[in-house]
Amino acid sequence: MEEGKLSRRDFLRGTGGLLAASIVPMSLIEIACGGRGKGTHEKFTFAFISDPHLTHIKGTNFVRNFDSGLNKAIETVNLMFPRPDFAVFGGDLAQLGKREELDHGMELLSKLKVPIKFVIGEHDYYLDLGNYWQDKISKLNYSFDHKGVHFVVLNSILTYDTWIKRWKTPEERMNEMARLDNPNGSPFMVGDDQITWLKKDLENIKSGTPLVVLSHSPLYKIYKPWNFWTDDAEKIQSVLDRFDNVTVFHGHVHQVLYNQIKNISFYALMSTAWPWPYPESYTQSPHYIPKMTVFMNRQDPFHERDGTGWAFVNMDNAREEMHYKLWENKDRIVKYDESAGHPVDSIYQKPESRILPQTHY
Amino acid sequence: MKDITFSRFDSKFLGYMFIIFVFYCIGCDSQKKKDTDLTELTYIPSGILGLPDLPVPKNNPQSNDKVSLGAKLYSDKRFSSDGTVSCATCHKPEQAFVDKLKVSKGIKNLTGTRNAPTVLNAAYYKTQFWDGRRSDLEGQSKDPLLNPVEHGLSSHDDLIKIVKADQDYTSRFKTVFGIDSDSIRIDHVAMAIASFERTIISGDSPFDRYRFGKEEKALSASAIRGLNLYMGKARCQDCHTISETYAIFIDDKFHNLGVGFKRIQPKLEEILQKKAESKNSPTSDEEILTNIESSELGRFSVTGISEDLGAFKTPGLRNIALTSPYMHDGSLTSLEQVIDLYDRGGEANPFLSSGIRPLGLSGQEKADLVSFLKSLTSPVLPSMPK
Numbered sequence: 001m002e003e004g005k006l007s008r009r010d011f012l013r014g015t016g017g018l019l020a021a022s023i024v025p026m027s028l029i030e031i032a033c034g035g036r037g038k039g040t041h042e043k044f045t046f047a048f049i050s051d052p053h054l055t056h057i058k059g060t061n062f063v064r065n066f067d068s069g070l071n072k073a074i075e076t077v078n079l080m081f082p083r084p085d086f087a088v089f090g091g092d093l094a095q096l097g098k099r100e101e102l103d104h105g106m107e108l109l110s111k112l113k114v115p116i117k118f119v120i121g122e123h124d125y126y127l128d129l130g131n132y133w134q135d136k137i138s139k140l141n142y143s144f145d146h147k148g149v150h151f152v153v154l155n156s157i158l159t160y161d162t163w164i165k166r167w168k169t170p171e172e173r174m175n176e177m178a179r180l181d182n183p184n185g186s187p188f189m190v191g192d193d194q195i196t197w198l199k200k201d202l203e204n205i206k207s208g209t210p211l212v213v214l215s216h217s218p219l220y221k222i223y224k225p226w227n228f229w230t231d232d233a234e235k236i237q238s239v240l241d242r243f244d245n246v247t248v249f250h251g252h253v254h255q256v257l258y259n260q261i262k263n264i265s266f267y268a269l270m271s272t273a274w275p276w277p278y279p280e281s282y283t284q285s286p287h288y289i290p291k292m293t294v295f296m297n298r299q300d301p302f303h304e305r306d307g308t309g310w311a312f313v314n315m316d317n318a319r320e321e322m323h324y325k326l327w328e329n330k331d332r333i334v335k336y337d338e339s340a341g342h343p344v345d346s347i348y349q350k351p352e353s354r355i356l357p358q359t360h361y
Numbered sequence: 362m363k364d365i366t367f368s369r370f371d372s373k374f375l376g377y378m379f380i381i382f383v384f385y386c387i388g389c390d391s392q393k394k395k396d397t398d399l400t401e402l403t404y405i406p407s408g409i410l411g412l413p414d415l416p417v418p419k420n421n422p423q424s425n426d427k428v429s430l431g432a433k434l435y436s437d438k439r440f441s442s443d444g445t446v447s448c449a450t451c452h453k454p455e456q457a458f459v460d461k462l463k464v465s466k467g468i469k470n471l472t473g474t475r476n477a478p479t480v481l482n483a484a485y486y487k488t489q490f491w492d493g494r495r496s497d498l499e500g501q502s503k504d505p506l507l508n509p510v511e512h513g514l515s516s517h518d519d520l521i522k523i524v525k526a527d528q529d530y531t532s533r534f535k536t537v538f539g540i541d542s543d544s545i546r547i548d549h550v551a552m553a554i555a556s557f558e559r560t561i562i563s564g565d566s567p568f569d570r571y572r573f574g575k576e577e578k579a580l581s582a583s584a585i586r587g588l589n590l591y592m593g594k595a596r597c598q599d600c601h602t603i604s605e606t607y608a609i610f611i612d613d614k615f616h617n618l619g620v621g622f623k624r625i626q627p628k629l630e631e632i633l634q635k636k637a638e639s640k641n642s643p644t645s646d647e648e649i650l651t652n653i654e655s656s657e658l659g660r661f662s663v664t665g666i667s668e669d670l671g672a673f674k675t676p677g678l679r680n681i682a683l684t685s686p687y688m689h690d691g692s693l694t695s696l697e698q699v700i701d702l703y704d705r706g707g708e709a710n711p712f713l714s715s716g717i718r719p720l721g722l723s724g725q726e727k728a729d730l731v732s733f734l735k736s737l738t739s740p741v742l743p744s745m746p747k
Contacts, residue, residue: 064706068713075711076667079630081637302599305715327668327715 044147047080047114049073050090050251051271053123054108056100065304066095069272070108073310078113085146087114090251090269091121091157091216097174099132106137117144121216121252122157122188122227126177127170130155141194143201149210152201154194156215156230156250159186180226180276187224188217189231198239211243217252218268220261223279223287228253240264247320254307256324258334259290260342267322267334267343275299275307294345297329297355330355400497411569412562413607415484421499421552423559425746430533431557432746434550440506440520442513443468448502448554451477451511454745457683458561463691467511474649474656476691479684481742482677484559487613491673491689492649494663498555503547504646511650517547524550560746563679563739564607571736573606580736587733590726595703597730599716600675610679610737615660615672618717619708621690622671625657626710629670632658659689670712680742682735696734700727 052070055063077087089109094101102124109116118138120130130140140155159177163186167173176184190198205211213219219236222228230236240246246264254271255278278295279287299307309326320343324332337344348354404414405423417423434440435448451465452458458480460466465477475491483489489501505511506520514520524530524545531542538549568588570579580588591597601610625632632654648655648662655662660669673689687693693702702708704727706719722730 064718068711071711079633079667081630081634302596303715304718325668 045080045082045084046146047077047084047087048090048249048269049077049087049272050269051092051121051254051273052105053092053095053271053273054101054105055095056098056104062101062104063095066273067104067108069305069308070105072305073272074108074112076310078111084114087112087116088214088249089116089118090214090249091119092123092251092271092273093121094124096171096178097124097127097132102132102136117151117153117214119153119214119216119251120155120157122177125155125157127174129164141197149212150202150205152198152211152213154190154198154213154215154219154236156190156217156219157188158191158194159188182225185225185227187229187231188227190215190219190236191232195232195235195239198236202239202243205243207242208244211240211246213240213246213248215248215250218250218257218259218266219248219264220259220266221288222253222257223285223289225285226276226279228279237261237264256296256326256332256334257290257293258322258343258345259292265320265336265343267320270309270324270326272308292342292344294332294348294354296326296332299329303327407562407564409562409564411564411566411573411607412482413485413604413609415559415562417559418497418499421556423556424537426533427537427553427556428560429557429746430530430537431553431555433530433533434554435557436745437523439523440512440514441468442515442519445469446512448505451505452480454743457481457680457742459684461685463686465511467505467508468513471510471513473508473510473651474653475689476686478676479680480558480561481684482562482609482679484562485609485677486611486674488674492660492663493615493674494646494649498558499548499551502551502554502558508646508650517550520550521545521547557746561743563742565741566679566739567736568733569608572603572608581732583729583732584736585733586726587729587731587736590722590730591733594726595720595722595730596716596718597703601678608679610677611675613675615669615674616714616717617659617671617707617710617712618673618688618702619671619710619713620673620688620692620702621657622708622710622712625654625671628654656690667712671710672712672714678734679737680739682738696731697727700730 049070052073053066054070055066057063077084093105093109118133120133120138120140124130124133134140139153141153143150143152145151164173167176176182177186179185202211217230218228219230220233221230241263243263248264248266249269250266251269251271253268254274254276255268256270257266257268259266275296277298278289278293280289280295296307305327306329307326309324309329320334320336322332322334322343324334326332332348333346334343335346336342400418400420402416403419403422404416407413407415438444438447438450440447446468451460451462451467453460460477462477464472464475466472478491483498487493487496489495489498490504495501495504503517506514506517524534525542531545534540534542534545534549537553538545540549567579567584570576571585572588591601592603600612600614600616602608602612603610636655636658650656658670660672660674661667663669681687682696685694685696687696687699693699700722703717704720704722707713707717
């Protein structure tokens, strides 16, 4: 940092100070793509909350811990000033797709003081194949423009009809899809119909327009047994190929994860519910975790919010700098490195700088 | 990787940035000051069962004369605007260095917003005050003197004038610091008081004799059950840490238990906005003790980090049976009430600390925990030097 100048890092820290914002499992994203994206638009921010997995017990009882993670996110967004233009909900509002869970989630989210854009997750979908969600909450895929940026919401958790028809009851289908390491599982996909829709949606969008794609699962392939995987990822990536700057923000993986495939930068957002380990911990099956990813350290099970967190994403000049604020853990900053052509974990990239595993549990 | 400079922001955003910058600068300055204030420590054996070596700043070594001078300064009521308040007023040596009040009384019977924490074993804390706004005892001791509801002095010069006019003091400062009357500064006063406070340590409780002294009969069966709960189901150990060879029962962290938070939660947005736009230092000692809203923001007032909203320092537990009432606002009057608070998972609020959750303790388990806490009382407490 040059003396006397306010660095981006200072800005982030200052923001954390001012906006009681900082606390939460969500992301405040400043869009400022003017330099690179050639578009003309105002700067703005939006918040990203993902993966609360609200779980119904019985009657009006829900798992307390998951409720509290979402409530913390909501309260923090409400305390931000300047207030974000809108919030994105990244999916998995429910645990088993029950109406009680979706209704409860919507009741909690109704306290948000900004408009919400919804992305559906597999835990919201596989009980009734998204019917209640579409009736009460949102379309499953759609696009919108905001201050010069084109946003596309994709339903990335579809799968094959043969798998859908395999189960006797909706509950059985939901329970199978809700399991993480399930030999009966089936990989996700966006599907040809939606890809056709996507092509049409992008038809009149200039290639210099900043493009942000919001999905639940990552639009690339990481690890099939856990469904950190999109079977037709390459097809979607090729549709996005002509754009100068494409960023995909997704939930689902509950961990710090980032990747660059050609022109597309991928960033995972944190969960408000719990952290997942990295699939590399289990080497029974092939995995494709990006080599550039530096793993999160093991979480402290005493602290329910550890391993969850929020991130401030800055898209100045259409290149992202992701500042992960991990509760009870050290902050992480992932910056796009122009010379490397991909994001790097700016503090922890070198092996000697990585966080050592905790040892007291 | 190049850092990005201010110039990239447009003028509208710059407006926000300015506010951010002003706020941050305050925090930044205090952080810098704190960093540069960090003095090297030396460790001297405590000589007391259950206590670790005592951290002492290398630039303020202990000596008998300094401790004695500190004790006199600690008890001198002339260092208050109406001559009624000394350090010992709220941290009474005969009452385990607390005042037994919900919140302390200062000059003219004025009250602040915080319960007086005991000085016992404060020497082991990495931060001082409930919100940790000072990093050492030297820094801590200077603030109450100027607080309008504590000692109420208009400046530290008021105190220095009294010291300089007192022959006993000038002679002692000469002996301890090798300085003439003209050179006496508030920092010398603070160093002497801190040195005295570093002698106010206590261990050797029944718990210590059981745990570290291997005296199996030092604890009752109920207290032993309480210890097991403390280390397990009741989850106390995570914050009030017990080590393998000693225990000071702290984690040097700050936690939101929800105590007092409901007073400000409904208008939190308004309070934070006002605070961010205020030019006053967010760490102002005066504001924290006179403004209930700032007071309940807890550690956030010092760091500006939203994760610290409503969070207060983990207090030590030694002699806890002697230091009621409890919590930063003195709102709980008994150990039973404290255990009940933890049993119900704190007071619900969106910023409740991670790890605080309902425990499902039985009546017997609660009683056992209280028995254990009572076993932390030392048989002999330190007193004023003669």
